[in-house]
Amino acid sequence: MNKSDCFQLGWVAKKHGFDGAVTLHLDTDFPDNYSKLESVFVEINDKLVPFFLEEYQLSNRGTARAKFEGIDNQDDAASLVGSLLFLPLKILPPLSGNKFYFHEIIGFSAVASTDQAAIGTIENIIESAGNAVFVIKNDKKQEIMIPCVDDFIENVDREHKTITLNPPEGLLDLYLND
Structure with a gap:
């Protein structure tokens, strides 16, 4: 195996x-x-x-x-x-809707719900005592970390391998603005 x-x-x-x-x-x-x-x-x-x-x-x-x-x-x-x-x-029983197994979404594209702009590719999910965190790499090889919280997950599209995220205002700016 x-x-x-x-x-x-x-x-x-x-x-x-x-x-x-x-x-x-x-x-x-x-x-x-x-x-x-x-x-x-x-x-x-x-x-x-x-x-x-x-x-x-x-x-x-x-x-x-x-x-x-x-x-x-x-x-x-x-x-x-x-x-x-x-x-x-x-x-594993199959999940639907916005429920997913962590291993299932590795490699999915993450997009921002506000403007559908690409955030990057989900490379890992770090599990911690508080909550899990998406580790996303963008085309500039920046590592972006977004909490894996139901309120931030707008849509999981298994067919197109994308996950639409709505992170708190300003979080993406911390990573993307110099």
Whole structure:
């Protein structure tokens, strides 16, 4: 499985007990969507390795206790701590309207709602505790950062791969005016 065909679900947070079990942190707004996992891909040495779950119990805080097949002691479990977890993109339910997955809009053109002027291309989305931020590069290779807030997202056009943004007045001027 290629990483480009997957999304990051979370990571192995810590060992859990003495039998090789681990605690998984699920980096998702809807952990309940992953309450019946049977397997995951674990990134080991930049490769995705499939692991089947012997046991899996989701908690109410976005974590889960998991026991992988073949991981039977603390040392084996410790070797997985910090490893990223992935699932295939094809299992994600499609979104519509202005709702999107972050990976889905990388490469989209960002335009300003006021005059439809091109802002640039979305190169990344930085996630932080406060809120996510669009990282947009324009034709002058400037990096423009706009908060990824529902109020600033006017339209997501999947067909034309554009996102229309209405950032606060003056924000674009900070980046575009010398």
